[in-house]
Amino acid sequence: MILYDYILSPSCYRVRLLAALTGQVLTLRPVDFHPGGEHRGAALRALNPAGTIPILTDGDLVLTESTAMLAYVAALSAPEWLGEDDAPMRARVAQWLAFSARLTVAAGGARAHDMFGGPGDIAALRRAATAALRELEAALDARRRRGGVFLAGDRPTIADIACFPHVALAPDGGLPLASYPSIRLWMRAIRALPGFIEMPGIHRLHELLPEPGPQPDVIRKEAI
Numbered sequence: 001m002i003l004y005d006y007i008l009s010p011s012c013y014r015v016r017l018l019a020a021l022t023g024q025v026l027t028l029r030p031v032d033f034h035p036g037g038e039h040r041g042a043a044l045r046a047l048n049p050a051g052t053i054p055i056l057t058d059g060d061l062v063l064t065e066s067t068a069m070l071a072y073v074a075a076l077s078a079p080e081w082l083g084e085d086d087a088p089m090r091a092r093v094a095q096w097l098a099f100s101a102r103l104t105v106a107a108g109g110a111r112a113h114d115m116f117g118g119p120g121d122i123a124a125l126r127r128a129a130t131a132a133l134r135e136l137e138a139a140l141d142a143r144r145r146r147g148g149v150f151l152a153g154d155r156p157t158i159a160d161i162a163c164f165p166h167v168a169l170a171p172d173g174g175l176p177l178a179s180y181p182s183i184r185l186w187m188r189a190i191r192a193l194p195g196f197i198e199m200p201g202i203h204r205l206h207e208l209l210p211e212p213g214p215q216p217d218v219i220r221k222e223a224i
């Protein structure tokens, strides 16, 4: 299984992270995304006419959407990450995978603007990203009140992995996370998963702010 990869890409990191968490071996094929723009060249356009990375190939299979890659890696190596226990859980996974596409456009767009001179109206991108972060904070806060940490159920799924990178890297796009305590606890829980790997900007001990608090009783009992 070959991942056309760029070390600073949150979408590529989604796939690397799930593979590491599930024990799936990937062959990484580095792409000169910046400054080379290799993803827009003829060779990679032949694989992905949209001119984006990541691209995942496995034999004849070519995938060009990172959420589909998450589903594929999970199906092969750890199906419990698909979150298919029951209809509501499946639906929540689908819901958050769709939400992750909004994060890619808004938070990812703001970061690409600030880091690589990417296109778009930075104020509009930050507004859209802030709306998405508030939505995520409210949903995670509601789950915490019921004693949960993850998006779709009582364990992490591909939905968490799809959303995590763009949220964790939001500060690179001028979107600080200090005022989102439930998001910060959720990120902590993901970073504590066995097999977690880092990317530049996302580290095990990246969050140096104090623990968000005070917590409801149900949360204080959890070992976060």
Ligand SMILES: N[C@@H](CCC(=O)N[C@@H](CS)C(=O)NCC(=O)O)C(=O)O
Binding pocket: 009, 010, 011, 012, 039, 051, 052, 053, 054, 064, 065, 066, 067, 104, 108, 112, 118
């Ligand atoms: N739908 C794609 C989007 C991935 C995406 O936005 N990739 C960025 C890099 S993180 C990209 O290739 N952008 C093209 C460009 O900026 O030229 C996915 O999730 O796989």
